[in-house]
Amino acid sequence: MPVWVELVLRVLAVVAAFLTLPLLIGQTEHKVMAHMQGRLGPMYAGAFHGWAQLIADGVKFVQKEDVTPREADRPVFRLAPVVALLPYLVVLLVIPLGPSGLVAQPLDIGLFFVLSVVGVGVVSVLMAAWASANKYALLGGLRAAAQLLGYELPFVLAAASVAMAAGTLSLPGIVEAWRPWWLLWQFPAMVIFFVAGLAEIRRPPFDMPIADSELVFGYMTEYTGLRFAFFVLAEYVGILVIGALTTVLFLGGWKGPFGLDAELGWLWTLIKVAAVSFVIIWFRVAYPRLREDQLQRLCWLVLVPLALAQLVLTVAVKVAL
Amino acid sequence: MTTADLLLVALGAVAVGAGVLVVSTRHIVRAGLWLVVNLLAVAGCYLVLAAELVAWVQVLLYVGAVVVLLLFAVMLTRAPIGASDDLDRPRWPGALIGGGAGLGLAALFVSGYRWSRVDLPSPGTATALGEQIFTAWVLPFEVVGVLLLAALIGAIVVSRPDIGSR
Numbered sequence: 001m002p003v004w005v006e007l008v009l010r011v012l013a014v015v016a017a018f019l020t021l022p023l024l025i026g027q028t029e030h031k032v033m034a035h036m037q038g039r040l041g042p043m044y045a046g047a048f049h050g051w052a053q054l055i056a057d058g059v060k061f062v063q064k065e066d067v068t069p070r071e072a073d074r075p076v077f078r079l080a081p082v083v084a085l086l087p088y089l090v091v092l093l094v095i096p097l098g099p100s101g102l103v104a105q106p107l108d109i110g111l112f113f114v115l116s117v118v119g120v121g122v123v124s125v126l127m128a129a130w131a132s133a134n135k136y137a138l139l140g141g142l143r144a145a146a147q148l149l150g151y152e153l154p155f156v157l158a159a160a161s162v163a164m165a166a167g168t169l170s171l172p173g174i175v176e177a178w179r180p181w182w183l184l185w186q187f188p189a190m191v192i193f194f195v196a197g198l199a200e201i202r203r204p205p206f207d208m209p210i211a212d213s214e215l216v217f218g219y220m221t222e223y224t225g226l227r228f229a230f231f232v233l234a235e236y237v238g239i240l241v242i243g244a245l246t247t248v249l250f251l252g253g254w255k256g257p258f259g260l261d262a263e264l265g266w267l268w269t270l271i272k273v274a275a276v277s278f279v280i281i282w283f284r285v286a287y288p289r290l291r292e293d294q295l296q297r298l299c300w301l302v303l304v305p306l307a308l309a310q311l312v313l314t315v316a317v318k319v320a321l
Numbered sequence: 322m323t324t325a326d327l328l329l330v331a332l333g334a335v336a337v338g339a340g341v342l343v344v345s346t347r348h349i350v351r352a353g354l355w356l357v358v359n360l361l362a363v364a365g366c367y368l369v370l371a372a373e374l375v376a377w378v379q380v381l382l383y384v385g386a387v388v389v390l391l392l393f394a395v396m397l398t399r400a401p402i403g404a405s406d407d408l409d410r411p412r413w414p415g416a417l418i419g420g421g422a423g424l425g426l427a428a429l430f431v432s433g434y435r436w437s438r439v440d441l442p443s444p445g446t447a448t449a450l451g452e453q454i455f456t457a458w459v460l461p462f463e464v465v466g467v468l469l470l471a472a473l474i475g476a477i478v479v480s481r482p483d484i485g486s487r
Contacts, residue, residue, distance in 0.1 A: 071402060072402070073348070108373065108446055108447065109373055109374055109377060112374065112378070112381070112447070113377050116377045116378070119381055120380065120385060122389050123354075123389065126389065126393070126396070127354065129396075130350050130396055130400060141396065142393065142396060142397065145389055146393070148389070149390065149393070156381075
C-alpha cells in the first residue's frame with residue numbers, strides 16, 4: 001500500500017469516528033439522563049427508542065436562521081465555533097485504539113501534543129464570548145478563562161505523573177508500559193485528571209461558564225443554528241476525548257482482563273471509553289453546579305496539592321523499583 | 322528548494338504578517354488573536370526544523386496560557402468591539418526600532434553564514450532533550466528553577482497585602 005493511501009485511510013477513519021462517536025455519546029446522554037430522572041427521553045424519532053433524535057436535531061439546526069448580532073465582531077464571531085471543534089479533531093489523530101500501530105498518527109511526544117492542543121480550546125471560548133457583544137456572553141467567557149487557566153495545572157501535573165511512571169511521552173508507549181497495579185499507584189492522578197478534564201470541557205458540575213440559570217447560556221448565548229450545533233458537538237467530542245485520554249493514560253487502553261489483546265484491543269479501548277463517558281454523563285445528573293469560589297477553591301487548594309503529592313509518590317516508587 | 326524550505330518560508334511569512342497585524346490593528350482584542358496566529362506559525366517553524374517538543378511547549382504555554390491570560394486581562398478592563406481610534410502608539414519610533422532590529426539581525430546572519438549549508442542536528446526528541454538537560458545543563462536548569470520559584474513567591478507576597486511589608 002502506498003504511503004499516501006494509508007495516510008488517507010487513517011485520516012478518513014478518524015473523521016468517521018469524529019462524526020459518529022460524539023453522536024452516540026449525545027444519544028446516550030439523552031437516554032441515560034432521562035432514565036436516571038425517571039423519564040423516558042426521546043422515544044419517537046426513528047421509531048425504536050428515539051435512536052435518530054440527534055440526527056433530527058441536526059436537521060433542525062441546519063434549517064434554523066443563522067443570526068449574527070448587529071454589534072458583534074463578525075469574523076471573530078463566525079470563526080469561534082470552528083476553533084472550538086478543530087482541536088478535538090486533531091487530538092483524535094494520536095489516540096491509540098489498539099496495539100501494533102492501530103493509531104492514526106503515532107507521535108513520539110503524543111501526550112504533550114494532546115495537552116497543548118486541548119489547551120487551545122479556551123481561545124475559542126474567549127473569541128465567542130467577546131465577539132458576541134453581550135454581557136452574559138462576556139461574563140461566561142471570563143469565567144471560562146479563569147476556570148481553564150486554573151484547571152490546566154492539575155490536568156498537566158496528573159498527566160506528567162503517569163508519563164514519569166511510564167518513562168515515555170508517547171501514548172502507545174504509555175499503554176505498553178502500563179500494569180494493572182498502576183490502577184492503585186496512579187489512582188489519585190486518575191481522579192485528578194478526570195475531574196480537571198471535566199472542568200476543561202466545561203461539563204457539569206463545572207459548567208459555571210454556561211450556567212443557564214444565571215448567564216442565559218454563557219458564551220453561547222448569541223449563537224443559533226449550525227454554529228450553536230458546532231458548540232454542542234464540541235462538548236460531546238470533548239467527552240469522547242477526555243474519556244479516551246483517561247482510558248489511555250490510566251486504565252490501560254487496549255489491555256484486557258484476559259489475553260487476546262492483539263485481536264480484541266480495539267474493543268477493550270472502546271468499552272473503557274464508553275464506561276468513562278457514562279460516568280461523565282452520570283456526574284451531570286448527580287451533582288449540582290459548583291459556585292465560582294468553590295470551583296477555584298477545589299482547583300487550587302485540593303487538586304493542585306494532591307497532584308504535587310502524587311508526583312512525589314510516583315518518583316518515590318519509580319526510584320525504589 | 323525542498324518542501325521543508327517552502328514550508329519554512331510560508332510559515333515565516335504568516336508569522337511576520339500576523340506580527341505586523343498585532344501591532345498595527347486598531348482592534349485591541351483582535352491584536353491578541355493575531356498574536357495567536359503568529360505564535361502558531363512560529364510553532365510550525367519549529368516543527369519543520371524537527372524541534373517537536375519545543376513546538377508543542379510553545380503551543381501549550383504561549384497559546385494556551387500566556388495569550389489567554391492577556392486576552393483575559395484585556396477583556397476584564399476595556400475591550401470595545403470595533404476600532405479604537407484613541408490608542409496612543411509611538412508609531413515611528415516603534416517601526417524604526419522593530420524594523421531596524423529585524424533587518425540588523427538578518428544582515429548579521431547573512432554576513433555570518435553567507436550561503437554555507439548547515440545540516441540540521443538530530444531531531445529534538447524528548448529523550449534527547451531530557452538527556453542534554455540532565456547531563457550537560459543541570460546547573461542552569463536548577464538555577465532557572467530557583468529563579469522561577471523566587472518569582473512565584475515574590476508574586477504571592479506582592480499580591481497579598483496581609484503578608485507584605487506593613
